[in-house]
Amino acid sequence: MESTTLKKAPISLTPLALQEVKVIMKDKNVPEEYGLRIGVQGGGCSGMSYLLGFDKAKDSDEIYELDGVQLIMDKKHGMYVMGMEVDFQDGLNARGFVFNNPQAKSTCGCGSSFSA
DSSP, X not given: OOXXXXXXXXXXXXXXXXXXXXXXXXXXXXXXXOEEEEEEEEOSTTSEEEEEEEEOOOTTEEEEEETTEEEEEEGGGHHHHTTOEEEEEESSSOEEEEEEOTTOSEEOTTSSEEEO
């Protein structure tokens, strides 16, 4: 596989998000060869939605390392998520990952889709 490993990921995860990813990986017995895939796909109420899940790297991916977590992202998705911060909220009103994306021109009310 010819993946590119870069020192600086185009996105960041807050300490709480990283902690939650590690807990999920351990609790769900995610295989060691899997990493956290972050990206975008067409759809959602604003035109594009975020991808977040565990997957194996493919030839078209770039791989980054963030505090012991392998981040996997399709090279074509970088322009849509450059500078994005992924956070995790665990409050009374909401629990889950939150995407703070400076590339988004508009977002929907749920925060899981955007237009670029």
